[in-house]
Amino acid sequence: MAKVNEFETATYTYSSAKQRFPDEANAHYRYPSAELLLDNLDDLSKMIQHHIQHQRPRLKTLENYYKGNNETILQANRRKEEHLADHRATHNFAKYVSQFIQGYMVGVPLKTSHKDEEINEKLRDINRINDADEHNSELVLNQSIYGRAYELLYRNKNDETRFTTLDVKETFVIYDDTVEMSPIAGVRYFNNKFNDDTLNVYLYTDSKIYHFITKDQHSYKLTLEKGEEHFFKGVPIIEYMNNKFRQGDFEDVLNLIDLYDAAQSDTANYMTDLNDAYLVIQGNVDLDVETAEKMKEARLILLQTEPGVEGKASQADAKYIYKQYDVSGTEAYKDRLAEDIHKFTATPNMNDEKFSGIQSGEAMKYKLFALEQARATKERMFKKALRDRYRLINNVMTMASEGNFDVNDIQIVFTPNLPKSLKEEIEMFIKLGGKLSDETTLSVLSLVENPKEELEKIEAENKLNQPTYDFEQFQNQDEEVTDNDE
Known part of the structure; x- marks a missing residue:
């Protein structure tokens, strides 16, 4: 009989001095098959319990740092003397890192296209209904913070294909025990605290959705409420991994952030204690x-x-x-910490003089070379999950007789959001003998919101300013001349 300990994990003694998060805090859940899991619901209960006790704390810590609630500086008992100042200065490097990478990757919305124009239009309709640009941006942000993101596909009451993001702290995917690690089920659970303490659990397989509840959260014993079919022909919860290890973009510099918080807090404490000398x-x-x-x-x-x-x-x-303060040494130490945080997260320090002035996109690429390498990995992982999304959409469209397409024919293009020297581009284009339409030329101007509408206005003004001629008057004059000749 399969056991819950078949998912990847390791038993060891956790020491905060050596490792912030245990290995099992980011382990994958593995099981032979969804059918076997449904026959052994106790194993599903153990997985949920394990996720709550071992994986959610890591995810919550990463969320706290993104929100600026840096745990170490806020929780530690730093000053023993009660009469001394105890400032707790938090610095939101985590938000800076994640938002910079989010903007860099999807600040310019990614483009999906198909060679068949009819299919292309259907994909555009699906993306418009789901506001795919904002949705993809949120997925990239979750990837950056937690090292993973989850997406749920469903059909709404209007029989439209929809997709939405799920709370990473309440979601996980179960993979099979083969080398391919194919998903066999997705789990979403939550408490309705305003009603009771019942834990609602939804299990998504490749064909059905099962709703379980548990009222005893100590045993996590599941009771089936209902089950219903879906027609995606695959697990409709898709995991978007940030990298092979599902590590967040600022996760490996949390200790450096803590050191910077401590240094700045000690400086603030010194300045306050100086008044009490x-x-x-x-x-x-x-x-x-x-x-x-x-x-x-x-x-x-x-x-x-x-x-x-x-x-x-x-x-x-x-x-x-009063205690003597080594200003230059302390400030150099803090500058070094800040520089290390930027270096190990591959994000630029915008206060650096090297980033001052107007620079072309090509020049910026060299300075963002390390981030470019990380972006390539993140894009490959994102595209893989994105194709799973459209594969499931194709399955349900085929079932609903809404058409079908080959997912491999979909082109997915990411455009790095870099500053561009438009002047250089235009000058090079003109030198090469290129010409632009009036509409494209107007689209370059920031003060023109709608180029087509502007062209219509120009045309209307031209018509209004054209000189008018009284052709009937000229005809009468010609007739008079003819009569006089006779």
């Missing part, structure tokens, strides 16, 4: 505590010395004692 008054002065406190409030100290030896006035001095 000890005042030391040296010399034989005629000064009581009450007078000294009043002077401190007035930010003015007047020292009057008492007579010293042989009637001479004694020396007096006042100064603060």
